[in-house]
Amino acid sequence: MSEEKGATAHTEAPPSPKAPKRREEREEVVIRFAGDSGDGMQLAGMQFTNETAVAGTDVATLPDFPAEIRAPAGTLFGVSGFQLNFSSHEIFTPGDNPDVLVMMNPAALKVNLKDLKAGGIIIADTAEFTEPNLRKAGYETNPLEDGSLDKYQVFPVDITTMTLRAMEGLNLSQKVATRCKNFYALGLTSWLFTRPIEPTIRWIQNRFKKDPELVEANLRALKTGYFFGETAEMFAVQYEVKPARLAPGKYRNITGNTATALGFLAAAERAGLPLFLGSYPITPASDILHEMANYKHFNVYTFQAEDEIAAVGAAVGAAYGGCIGITATSGPGLLLKQETINLALMTELPLIIADIQRAGPSTGMPTKTEQADLLMAIYGRSSDSPVVVMAPATPGDCFYMAFEAVRIALKYMVPVIFVSDTFLANGAEPWKIPKVSELPRIETEFRTDPRGFQPYLRDPETLSRPWVRPGTPGLEHRIGGLEKEDITGNVSYDPANHEKMVRLRAEKVARVAMDIPLTEVRGDSSGKLLVIGWGGTYGAILEAVERLRAQGKSIAHVHLRYLSPLPADLKNIIPLFEKVLVPELNMGQLVKIIRAEYLVDAKGINKIQGQPFRVSELMEKMQEFLEDS
Amino acid sequence: MSEEKGATAHTEAPPSPKAPKRREEREEVVIRFAGDSGDGMQLAGMQFTNETAVAGTDVATLPDFPAEIRAPAGTLFGVSGFQLNFSSHEIFTPGDNPDVLVMMNPAALKVNLKDLKAGGIIIADTAEFTEPNLRKAGYETNPLEDGSLDKYQVFPVDITTMTLRAMEGLNLSQKVATRCKNFYALGLTSWLFTRPIEPTIRWIQNRFKKDPELVEANLRALKTGYFFGETAEMFAVQYEVKPARLAPGKYRNITGNTATALGFLAAAERAGLPLFLGSYPITPASDILHEMANYKHFNVYTFQAEDEIAAVGAAVGAAYGGCIGITATSGPGLLLKQETINLALMTELPLIIADIQRAGPSTGMPTKTEQADLLMAIYGRSSDSPVVVMAPATPGDCFYMAFEAVRIALKYMVPVIFVSDTFLANGAEPWKIPKVSELPRIETEFRTDPRGFQPYLRDPETLSRPWVRPGTPGLEHRIGGLEKEDITGNVSYDPANHEKMVRLRAEKVARVAMDIPLTEVRGDSSGKLLVIGWGGTYGAILEAVERLRAQGKSIAHVHLRYLSPLPADLKNIIPLFEKVLVPELNMGQLVKIIRAEYLVDAKGINKIQGQPFRVSELMEKMQEFLEDS
Amino acid sequence: MSEVTIPDAKLTRKDFTSDQEVRWCPGCGDYSILAQMQKILPELDIPRENLVFVSGIGCASRFPYYMNTYGFHTIHGRAPAIATGLKVSRPDLHVWVVTGDGDGLSIGGNHLIHALRRNVVIKILLFNNRIYGLTKGQYSPTSELFKVTKSTPYGSVDYPINPIEIALGAEATFVARTIDVDVKHQQEILKRAHEHKGSAFVEILQNCNVYNDLAWESVTDRNTKADNTLVLEHRKPLIFGKNRDKGIRLRRDMTPEVVTLGGEIDQSELLVHDETKPGMGHILSRLGAHFPTPIGIFRAVKRMTFDQGTHVQMDNAKKKLGPGNLEAMLNRGDTWVVE
Amino acid sequence: MSEVTIPDAKLTRKDFTSDQEVRWCPGCGDYSILAQMQKILPELDIPRENLVFVSGIGCASRFPYYMNTYGFHTIHGRAPAIATGLKVSRPDLHVWVVTGDGDGLSIGGNHLIHALRRNVVIKILLFNNRIYGLTKGQYSPTSELFKVTKSTPYGSVDYPINPIEIALGAEATFVARTIDVDVKHQQEILKRAHEHKGSAFVEILQNCNVYNDLAWESVTDRNTKADNTLVLEHRKPLIFGKNRDKGIRLRRDMTPEVVTLGGEIDQSELLVHDETKPGMGHILSRLGAHFPTPIGIFRAVKRMTFDQGTHVQMDNAKKKLGPGNLEAMLNRGDTWVVE
Ligand SMILES: Cc1ncc(C[n+]2csc(CCOP(=O)(O)OP(=O)(O)O)c2C)c(N)n1
Ligand SMILES: Cc1ncc(C[n+]2csc(CCOP(=O)(O)OP(=O)(O)O)c2C)c(N)n1
């Protein structure tokens, strides 16, 4: 989050509030915050995530908000939610069903109640459970009072009024004062789960540093909520989740988009080259632009172009000039860029395209997740135009795959499409911060020697052509989108040359398969069922497979991070299993490729709801499939 | 050709010139005209095609010209060629190797000689075999004189001088007078093969009707050439190709692009709806726009938009208004249209997109043929976005498939991509003109009844939603690219609804498979090798397969005209053969789909040279494959 | 396609309100624009079904959902192209385009220009809030120089586009500006846009209270408004100010200046606005920082429309060639018969 | 990135001629433009390797292949965007964009406008032949109304774009027009474009002898040229005509008129051209049918460039924050240690 800039201090140990109440230990808790889109639930969720991460638990998040900026208050479609799962063991998903709902109004309750675990906790802002709000949410009677929630633990708290009361003496409008209630809710929830509020305090101080009144207001709200938990009789138990035994190291919390931006930055630094990001805002990719716009003191150019075509065009122009040229977008933007990607492919310039997938087609459901751009990334250009396609598996992995995308683009002088998704982009997890010195160097050399220079004379190993910065004396030459003669790069309509060049471009991409890690099989190395996934479904698939393995099922998991070319060893792995299953958040895209490539009767598990897989639904489908034999 | 407009008279019997020379009958002749891009070789070829078609032979053509408009005279890259194959039996391809070369300069000879059959005829314009021209073409000595052509029958004719001489008395600049030499060459060639020149005479009279001087000039050139053949001693033999026994009926000559335009027109007429073509010029699709711009007296709107996106956008706007909305483009334009195609898909409006493929990627080789947009047409849009994809097999078939594209788009309220290619677009064949009354009616109904109206309430059979023209009282409603609620069409982010709608859109396309003809297997209905082709390779594959069958090989041919969805019966046909081979002018696209769909180890024959398959090379590969078992 | 007869009962504002919940932020300037549109439409005596609102993507572009007319919420930047296809083929419809400063001038700038220069009879309303609302606050092509936004934390470094300038540069036949909260003025301009026989371009200064609050404060604040707004009136001198004592005069070197009326200077020296005069719009659109913001109609001229041109050609072709005969068309050119 | 030192030996025209055969039609106006460019470059004292020609697609866009400099023949309409990325990140290069009326004003209109309003230091040459050459003769956005072409057999029905108007509408800082065959004038304008510190837009009237021959005859024909061309000169009165006896005067109502000098009217009454005056370009660009065609520089003003803005920000950030420290950036925000 760009908003976090500046706060670099290392966090002290979490505070230990006086604890007169009973403490109960929990291994794993799933909380969902929800309210109006203007209620600041995303922020509350992110701050809680930060608190618990700093407290050392593992954590995974699922922000889920509407496309409307601030939909009219109290409506069902305007509900914005943020779910997070934190645990004292390693976790991989934001959890299927929440243990706790923090609900700012009736609409939020209406939308979210169905997911709450039996016996779960509901914290609700009673001030919002008014007649009109209940009606808007479709309640005939007040669920907090009509007994319909009896099977849950309900904590009705007048959050709004108490927040406003805490503001007394400050010179704030009622509107602004009311806006602080998300911090009240956060404070209360932090207390209930013994999370340290110091990170949030620091965040507030930094975020509003230009307006001390707002710092004070938000701090008061936060602390009032926190102490309300401490003092109110309502809460007899305080829950604790112990730190997880993560691998030793220094950690921070990171979202996929931030990790992506940092991955690109790190690659540029390790390559010693300036970076140029051309982008046009689009949900959920915009945050990459926002983040990188803060990297000006690195040699990072960010350019908000007039559209997606200009954005990628500028990136190609910069790549031609010797920068690392990057563009970031989502599906409806990627298709506009395909012609320019083909230009980069033809002129064999390095180019990195980040596609943060969202639910479609067309405008679709812009704030929801989906994995349905894979075939477009691989095949969606005119003519035979192979590029490298890769996909990160977790928010933190976005860093490494972004880095890798740059490495490959530069080494092979080729466009690389990095396919992330909304779930990864906005989701967060604790991330072990790598040491810069441990990151590989990316070796690139610009051609400067005029002797024997030919624009399309290739490196025998990578098949890449030389990268020449304009400005280099003696190497003046012309490139373009017309077919090029092998070696000289002159325009050529020679039939045989065209075939040769099409095959060379394909071969160059194919060779990348030799330059990527071996495929990791989690589970038995052979057996009944192989589950092949890709992208942001990693955690859910992993967990489903692990649980089934724990039940003694013969099942294994391969998660592809390289989709084009596919890893060379995959062809050896697949035959070792009787069946292959490919879960995807789409109608079945990777499964088509697997079938075509390996002639195996792979089947899909497909969900197209703008929502990630739940572990339980995956397990169910996998089990069905295992039994079906 | 739009240039032919107006000439509607039926042709009389071919003239029979006095024939003091020996006449030899040939069954099949392949002629290639070639010269500078300014020499009018395309026109000469087209006119010859017309003459021989009118004379009743079968004919197939292969125009092959550079991207340069009028490349500097005498250069190798500026050579423009036109090959045609005419025969007294049914033929399917423009022929592998020419029997006759009509060469307007040394560069043309240099480029084309390698293809000439042993003992073939060369007619060459000696006036152009000058020192500088020879040098430009890379000849050290004059091939017409140095004996290097001894194994051919060479007819050196001073075409330029004789053309100029024929112009005497006319008030023409030397430049304009020289330009008539293509008609001289045509006249001479027409004589040599006893083709009637009346169609060309009529064409000249009509084309230049505003300039009687030019009519006279071109007629003189044509006739002078013709009579030179008759009188010159050089030519001892005149060849004759008898009419072919084509199916009875009335015929005309037609190129794929003209047939496409007429197919769209016919569909609009049979649907009783206005037609709106939004297009942006691009080779080789522009001729569809040119042709349809002449259809104003039908209810045909043509709109040359500012770019491809606006072109398809306007077509979607027109479709929304109740027109048949069409756009025509080539690969680099199709990718720009994909976002708008997805809008049509989401709003479930009928839309027809013609993609006339050319060799790529990027600007590639814009005037050359290729079949490499198939995967882009099927998969090149963001998210899961199935549309109907179909491809004509011959120039004349373009008419029927264009008609069919409209029928399906209207019936299913779906975008249909019609994938043609340069070879089909510019190639010509005799075409049996259908009777309008024999063309099916396309039934469409606009919804007008407000009772029970819901914008997304579907026809139970086709799953199409109602088509409502704005202006219809009581049916006011809103559509758009955001996900729509089933039935009501309201904006919906409901997860289950999204899945339902994605599946409904897919199912709608899938149902088209039930509404298309059964797949025709040419050859044995089961056996060793099934060859599956698609698009403009039809003729070459057919001929190769037929010839191998004649040699007793167990081989059959299926040519797919529907690519998405695939014909339902294909799954029953494929298992009846031991092996499957898929020849394509690309790196292997349909073959991927066949493999994924039917899990058969289909292999490809792939050529990526901007040129159609030769029958011989297909036979060779097929044979290898047959033996390989 | 003939005009549908006008229904008997007069329509009211409510007839133009759809059943969809409005999803803009509370306080957004878009609400007022929606209200004005719903208010003037009943006065225009157009059957509701003959109205179509076409929009792109952005907060502004949600507009069609809330109108109980035909509506098409399309894709980002392309509404003018889609509206062109609709209007050209359906002259009986009244087609309005709703767009934003990002939708219409960033990604969609080219379509806007081309629709205007063609003079397609569509009415384009550009809601200018000088920000990208829907994508949560990036700068737009109309944002002022050095604007700090999410995507420009150090401030933007590109000069903004002046929408009026661009429309004039495309030689649009109707170019106007109004303000979201200036209810009366807006209604008048919308009506004039409707009446204009050709493309109409209307920039509506609109407040985005969430991401760019008070962007137009100088012309909307009660206290400063009169001094900062110049209301253009055809054939009237350019006078403004709370006391209507200020005016705009053209110096001898053609540059404009603000003068105070009374004393030595009287009205007759002032520049007189003329919607039809070629140079006028340009002078007004470029007044610059030390001048009031002009609102009203910068330019309104008559010219053949693209729609007319298209239909006249089609009609002439039909007259000349007769209605299309498919049989004849299929048989065009040289034909021969195989028995 | 520092300027490369200037080589010792003076370059000549031949040094700028590449080894590629020129592939335009014999007689095409593009040849002359190529020649003028190759002629002026040696005079500019720029090392050849620091020159880059970026083009789109079209006949005009073949230009880079023939220049012995760096060259990038890109895709249709997108050259300004690609050039922007190159120039912003490589201030040491001199970047020229070559485009056509279709490439630059049809598909690429938006990129053109945005590059100009940003004032990126690229020099855009638009070869205006009022036709699509490469695709064999369709009308273009600059083709005159009712133009009969392959795609408009009944004549076009859309008003042409005036490239100068559009560039001025985008508030380009340098806007000029010249003619393919007016060798001297063209050289002068190209040099001025080079010298201008900001975006330069130059429309070059170019003859396509194959598809639109003589489109500019009135200003190129020896006999009519002088009477039909108005050569703009900074701070000089607008005089033209074979006998230099005609001038342009502004009427009281701000509309221009042609007057004949001598007799009652003398030079002092004429409009004096001023490249820097805001309204000037607009009046000249819109003179219309009964006036001569102005050539020369319509507007040349100074303004911060996008490139400057970008680099100053980056430098300031480096000064303020120090050069980027990746380790620190990775460790930004709250962190904790797992032992
Ligand atoms: C092809 C594409 N690119 C980007 C987007 C993301 N997007 C949606 S609206 C918008 C800009 C909105 O700004 P504006 O037009 O000013 O409308 P406002 O929200 O301010 O009313 C953008 C960039 C998109 N939907 N589609
Ligand atoms: C995306 C795309 N659309 C269309 C084309 C086809 N095309 C190539 S050049 C051109 C127009 C050329 O006109 P202009 O820019 O005026 O250049 P000229 O040839 O006249 O110099 C067109 C439409 C293309 N190459 N790419």
Ligand code: SF4
């Ligand atoms: S974000 Fe701004 S423009 Fe969009 S609805 Fe909210 S206030 Fe209106």
Ligand code: SF4
């Ligand atoms: S077609 Fe026209 S513009 Fe193109 S090269 Fe030929 S003469 Fe020049």
Ligand SMILES: [Mg+2]
């Ligand atoms: Mg906006």
Ligand SMILES: [Mg+2]
């Ligand atoms: Mg042109």
